[in-house]
Amino acid sequence: MSTHQSHRVALAALLSALSFFSVSCAELYTEVVLVVESEIATEDIDRLDVIITSPGGETTNAAAWFSGDQPDFPRTLTLVQDGETLGPYVASVTARKTGRIVIESESRFTFVRDERRVLRVQLARDCRDVTCGAEQTCRLDGCESIDIELEEFDDSEFSNE
DSSP: OOTTOTTOEEEOSOSBOGGGOOOOOSSOOOEEEEEEEESSOGGGOOEEEEEEEOTTSOEEEEEEEOSTTOOOSOEEEEEEEOSSOOOOEEEEEEEEETTEEEEEEEEEEOOOTTOEEEEEEEEOGGGTTOOOOTTEEEETTEEEESBOOOEEOOGGGGOOO
């Protein structure tokens, strides 16, 4: 993706443990903190892939591994919107084991200008090998629309204290 595209999404941080995050209220950012949670044991997952698709179809990828001293769930990724287009964007999250897809989830969201919001993705055990219809994804309660409302950002959830 070119840095000249006004609607690009900059990946501000790699997937990491929640403890990486400290909040500064001095500046306003248009951000979404993607939080990936799962009840599945990390022994059943060795890789997590995230693909963010912009309204224009451009994609940005990130990956994290579960092995050795790597942290368990939750994992986070901060998305910073540095252009005019707020959305909709699609976050595709795929958990894999030795290259095989274990669980997939999609969420379509829109940034809120000058606000930090949270997109929480729960990779549910019951979603293994589930195929949903068009414009749907598997969530805790089964197949639902990929459209999702972003949560308010809570500083205390992401502080190290």
